[in-house]
Every structure is written in structure tokens, then in C-alpha cells.
Amino acid sequence: MNILFVASECAPFVKTGGLADVIGSVxxxxxxLGHSVRIMLPAYPDLKKWLxxxxxxxxxxxxxxxxxxxxxxxxxxxxxxxLDAPHLFDRPGSIYLDEEGLxxxxxxxxxxxxxxxxxxxxxxxxxGWKPDVVNAHxxxxxxVPVYMHQSGRKAPPSVMTIHNIAFQGxxxxxxxxxxxxxxxxxxxxxxxxxGHVGYLxxxxxxxxxxxxxxxxxxxxxxxxxxxxxxxxxxQSREDDLCGILNGIDTEVWNPETDPALVQPFxxxxxxxxCANREWLEQHFEIEPDPESxxxxxxxxxxxxxxxDLLLEAIPSLVxxxxxxxxxxxGDKKLEISYKAMASQFPQSIxxxxxxxxxxxxxxxxxxxxxxxxxxxxxxGLTQLYGLRYGTIPVVARTGGLADTIVxxxxxxxxxxxxxxxQFSPITVEGxxxxxxxxxxxxxxxxxxxxMMRRAMVQEVGWDQSALLYERLFTSLLNx
Ligand code: ADP
Ligand code: GLC
Numbered sequence: 001m002n003i004l005f006v007a008s009e010c011a012p013f014v015k016t017g018g019l020a021d022v023i024g025s026v027x028x029x030x031x032x033l034g035h036s037v038r039i040m041l042p043a044y045p046d047l048k049k050w051l052x053x054x055x056x057x058x059x060x061x062x063x064x065x066x067x068x069x070x071x072x073x074x075x076x077x078x079x080x081x082x083l084d085a086p087h088l089f090d091r092p093g094s095i096y097l098d099e100e101g102l103x104x105x106x107x108x109x110x111x112x113x114x115x116x117x118x119x120x121x122x123x124x125x126x127x128g129w130k131p132d133v134v135n136a137h138x139x140x141x142x143x144v145p146v147y148m149h150q151s152g153r154k155a156p157p158s159v160m161t162i163h164n165i166a167f168q169g170x171x172x173x174x175x176x177x178x179x180x181x182x183x184x185x186x187x188x189x190x191x192x193x194x195g196h197v198g199y200l201x202x203x204x205x206x207x208x209x210x211x212x213x214x215x216x217x218x219x220x221x222x223x224x225x226x227x228x229x230x231x232x233x234x235q236s237r238e239d240d241l242c243g244i245l246n247g248i249d250t251e252v253w254n255p256e257t258d259p260a261l262v263q264p265f266x267x268x269x270x271x272x273x274c275a276n277r278e279w280l281e282q283h284f285e286i287e288p289d290p291e292s293x294x295x296x297x298x299x300x301x302x303x304x305x306x307x308d309l310l311l312e313a314i315p316s317l318v319x320x321x322x323x324x325x326x327x328x329x330g331d332k333k334l335e336i337s338y339k340a341m342a343s344q345f346p347q348s349i350x351x352x353x354x355x356x357x358x359x360x361x362x363x364x365x366x367x368x369x370x371x372x373x374x375x376x377x378x379x380g381l382t383q384l385y386g387l388r389y390g391t392i393p394v395v396a397r398t399g400g401l402a403d404t405i406v407x408x409x410x411x412x413x414x415x416x417x418x419x420x421x422q423f424s425p426i427t428v429e430g431x432x433x434x435x436x437x438x439x440x441x442x443x444x445x446x447x448x449x450x451m452m453r454r455a456m457v458q459e460v461g462w463d464q465s466a467l468l469y470e471r472l473f474t475s476l477l478n479x
Contacts, residue, residue: 001473003030004081004131004156005039006118008111008140011249012076014046014095015357017300018246018381019138019163022213025249026469027078029462033470036079038072038129040118042110043084044095050075051082057127063117064088064109064178070117072127081126083117108171111140111199112179119147122156133473135159139169142203143181146191149206150182157476160207162200164378165221165228166304169199193229204233208476210241211469213379214400218243226376244469245403246379247462248388253364255389255456260361267456270390270449276366283362284325284350292321293442295435296367296391298360298382301330301338306373306396306426308334313431314341318348320439325350325367327359364389369438373423373431377401383420384460390452393420394434404460408441408451419455 009015011024027037043051054073061067066087073080083089088110098104118141122134134156136144148155173195176186186192191202204210212218218241220226221234234241251257256266262279265272274290281288295317299305311334317324326338326349335353342351352359364370370386372395379400383393387404395401401422408418421441423434442448 001035001133001477002129002131003027003035003037003473004118004122004134005037005137006114006134006141006144007039007041007137008095008114010039010041010078010080012252013050014041014044016095018379021248021381022163022246023137024076024078025247025252026462026466028249029247029466030469033466035470036129038079038081038131040070040081040083040114040121042089042095042114043071043082044089045092047080047082048084048090050080051084054080054082055127057081064113068113068117070121070126081121083114085113088113108169108175108197109178111169112143112175115141115143115199116147116179118144119151122148122158123151123153131156133157133159133476135161136203136207137161138163139167139200139203142169142199142201143179143191144203145206146181146185146202150185157208157479158206159209159211159472159476160200160203162204162210162212162221162378165200165226165230166376168193168201168228168230170196171199173197201230201233204230204237208240208479209472210234210237211472212241212243213246214403215243215245216402217376217378217399220376220399242472244465244472245400246381246384247465248381248384248460250388250461253361253385253388255365258361258365260358261365262362265365267390267453270452273366273390276362277368278366280325280363280366284352285346286323286325286350287347289321289323292323293368293439294366295322295324295369295371295394295438296363297324297326297328297371298363299328299372301328301334303331304375304377306375306431309426309428309431310371310373311337311341312428313435314345314349316432317435318345320436322435322439323348324371325363327352327354327356327363329353329355364391367391368442369394371431371435372396372401373426373434374398374401375426380404387419387455387458388460390456392438392448392451392455394438395420395422396426396430397422397424398426408437413447416450416454418451419458
């Protein structure tokens with residue numbers, strides 16, 4: 001089967017979060033099953049060099065204000081279709097934000113263009129390759145099903161995947177005119193949302209199927225607490241909605257071969273892990289202590305991730321003799337507050353503000369536990385990396401976190417299936433109690449090591465979930 005992905009990020013080329021990891025890994029698993037996957041991405045500066053190795057397959061004189069082309073390139077084991085439109089994508093800095101940290105003003109045009117050309121390739125194919133199914137990811141590709149639908153032509157079936165409903169791509173209703181969106185679909189059953197153009201809304205309304213990235217989040221999305229205004233629409237599409245759990249790239253995230261680690265290790269050679277822990281203690285300039293757990297956080301610093309709750313729980317963490325290292329960026333207030341905590345407790349708390357892929361790997365390789373107190377979490381990947389590296393996940397009971405971690409309660413410990421700590425309610429007190437439980441469990445070195453080894457052998461790759469995507473896509477072909 002030929003499958004077209006349309007997305008705005010793809011690891012290792014361009015990444016702001018988990019979306020990139022997924023787009024950079026699931027196609028490989030689908031190819032192993034014998035399918036041909038092409039990923040349409042904007043040719044941002046970091047992807048431009050691949051254009052030189054690529055072949056131009058489509059040229060357009062004018063795509064919303066400038067010339068554009070689509071080139072095919074094979075890079076890092078992935079088949080990319082790069083949309084080169086310099087007036088939209090060739091600019092320095094963040095792919096979504098300008099120098100002042102605000103959304104680029106022309107984001108509606110930029111991702112409207114990505115969707116339009118995604119739909120064109122969906123309808124016409126490219127370079128002799130025609131997709132049997134089109135999978136649009138997140139709001140940036142949300143208009144793909146809309147453009148295919150409004151063409152009135154026979155289109156391949158489409159799937160809209162929601163990675164995070166908090167980001168919906170809502171813009172002033174007037175943007176529909178320059179984008180050439182159909183007036184007929186500017187209505188509640190189409191892409192209109194309370195007088196706005198809703199990119200994700202349009203995709204959910206017009207796609208043949210809707211997926212999200214964990215079964216629990218699929219259920220949560222149907223409720224007002226999690227649906228963020230789209231719960232009604234999703235309820236109306238309940239029969240077409242399913243949650244398929246994310247996997248991870250087990251080659252990139254492999255503690256036995258990870259080049260970022262000071263010392264690689266496996267479930268059978270856990271003693272080699274110590275060198276990574278010592279490196280982290282030095283790097284973050286915290287007091288070494290083999291007897292106390294070293295917690296880490298690797299995250300966007302936002303309220304979604306519950307990091308305001310963790311901040312308030314830090315004094316109690318320090319009081320218990322535990323230590324915490326944080327790598328993240330995002331909300332400026334949180335950045336400042338975390339830095340202040342590191343100054344207040346320099347021996348126990350280390351904070352690095354920024355984005356650092358190499359350090360993220362090192363932290364997974366040397367910490368004892370990874371804290372993820374998210375208020376909502378569609379899937380979450382860092383707990384999966386934690387499992388693979390024996391960094392015990394301590395997670396809020398929500399979304400994909402609830403689906404991937406087995407809480408170390410008495411029954412699970414007796415049944416030898418615990419892989420981490422889950423907590424609820426998601427409050428400061430909940431976080432404090434989870435930290436306290438982790439510290440207690442850590443004291444029992446033998447059982448802790450058993451839990452680490454069990455975590456490390458969990459199935460976290462794409463094998464199972466790629467089969468579910470395959471089944472879903474196949475069902476659409478047979479409809
Ligand atoms: P989300 O996509 O909501 O941010 P995920 O857990 O799905 O959350 O994915 C986050 C990804 O981004 C992971 O690969 C994680 O390691 C990475 N990440 C987050 N913050 C940083 C950072 N500051 N430096 C390096 N990697 C980070
Ligand atoms: C989003 C979600 C995260 C998920 C990722 C990849 O960014 O916030 O939970 O893991 O997408 O699907």
C-alpha cells in the first residue's frame with residue numbers, strides 16, 4: 001500500500017516535540033511491513049541540504065505569493081517529499097515562532113500551503129507514485145482532507161491524526177478567501193468553528209477516520225474536560241475515532257548502542273549505568289549521593305506538563321533527600337522559577353534551560369526516575385524512553401501515561417508486573433506523594449533493580465502499533 005504522511009516536523013531533521021519523533025519512526029515500521037511511505041514536509045532551512053540530493057518532481061509558479069516546488073529525497077531511511085517555498089519556509093529561528101516568540105503571522109498561509117500541496121499529491125500522485133491513503137498529522141496538515149474533499153474529485157481515503165488537541169490552528173474566518181477554501185464548507189459540519197477557520201476541526205470533520213495517539217486519550221477526547229471544544233464533534237465521529245499508542249525508534253533510543261551515553265549498558269549490565277549518573281551529577285553540579293534517587297524532567301515547560309505543580313513540590317523532594325535535574329524550555333515564568341529553585345537548593349537541584357538532544361539521552365541513561373506530572377498527555381514519549389533506559393517513570397494517571405506504565409502498587413509488585421509509579425489526583429499533593437512513594441521504593445535496592453530490568457524489556461517499539469495502523473488503512477481500502 002502507498003501511504004502519504006503530511007506533517008510539519010520529522011526527527012532527526014526538525015523537531016519541537018514528540019510529533020517529530022513519531023513522524024520520523026512509524027514510517028520505518030510500516031515499510032518493514034512492505035508498504036511505501038512518503039512524508040511531505042516543508043523545506044525549512046534544516047531540510048534544504050536534502051534538496052540538493054533530491055529530484056524535483058513538481059514545480060508551481062505561484063503558491064500563495066511565491067514560486068514553489070516539491071522534491072523527493074531519501075534521508076535517514078525515510079522517503080521525504082520536500083515542499084520548497086522559500087517565501088513561506090526559508091527563514092531562521094523556530095519553525096512556528098518569530099524572533100519575539102509569537103506565532104509567525106503568516107502561519108495560516110504556511111500550513112494552508114502545506115495542506116494544499118499535500119492534498120494535490122493525494123489526488124494526483126507525484127513522480128508516478130500515487131497514495132492509496134493519506135494520513136494528515138495535527139492542525140498544520142488539518143486542511144488536507146478539506147482540500148481533497150472540496151476538489152469534488154475521487155480522492156484516496158484520509159486519516160486525521162490528533163497528537164494534541166490543545167493546538168487547533170484557529171484563525172480569523174477571512175483567511176479562507178486567500179486560501180481558496182470552499183464557501184460551502186464554511187459551516188459547522190465543515191471547517192468553520194465559531195466564526196473562525198479551524199484547521200484541525202476541518203480535518204476531523206472531513207477525514208474518513210480520526211486517530212489519536214493512545215486509547216485512553218481517545219476516550220478522554222470525548223469529554224468536555226479534555227476535548228477543548230471539539231468534544232461534541234468527536235462524539236459525532238466516535239465510530240470513526242480510535243487511539244493507537246505511539247511507539248519509539250528503538251534504534252535511536254537503545255542504551256546498548258547510544259553514542260550520547262558516557263557508558264552504554266543493558267538490563268544485564270546495570271552497573272555500567274553508574275558512570276552516566278556520575279556524569280550528570282558533575283554536569284549539573286549537584287551533590288553525588290548513591291543512596292538517594294536522582295529524578296529528571298525532560299520537557300516543554302508548560303502547564304500541560306504539570307510543571308507548575310512539580311515546582312511547588314520541590315521543597316518536599318529536597319526534604320526527602322532526593323535530587324532533581326531539569327532540562328526544558330517554554331513558559332518564561334516557569335524557566336525563571338526553575339532557575340530560582342536551582343539557586344535555592346544548589347546541592348539537590350540542577351536546571352538547564354534550552355533544547356539539547358544529546359543531554360536528553362544522557363539524562364535518560366543516568367537518572368533513576370523520570371517525572372511526568374502532566375495534566376493531560378495524549379501519549380507522551382519520554383516515559384517510553386525512560387522504560388527503555390531503566391529510568392523509572394513517575395507519571396500522572398492520564399492519557400498515554402496511564403496506558404504505558406503499570407503502577408507499583410502491592411498487587412502489581414506481588415504479580416511482578418510493575419514498571420513505574422502512577423499518581424492521581426494531579427495536584428501538588430499528588431506529586432509530593434508520588435515522590436515519597438518513589439523514594440521509599442528506591443530504598444529496596446533489589447526490588448528497584450528488578451523493576452528497572454522489567455521496564456527495560458517492555459515492548460515500546462512500533463511493531464504492535466504499526467500493525468494497527470496497517471489494519472486501519474486496509475479497512476479504508478476495502479470500504
Ligand atoms: P510533547 O510532544 O508533548 O512535547 P512527548 O513526550 O511526546 O511530548 O515528546 C517530547 C519529545 O521532545 C521527546 O523526544 C523529548 O525527549 C524531547 N524534548 C522535550 N524537551 C526537550 C529538551 N529541552 N531538550 C531535548 N529534548 C527535549
Ligand atoms: C503531542 C503530545 C504528546 C505525544 C506527541 C506525539 O505533542 O503532547 O503526548 O506523545 O504529540 O504523538
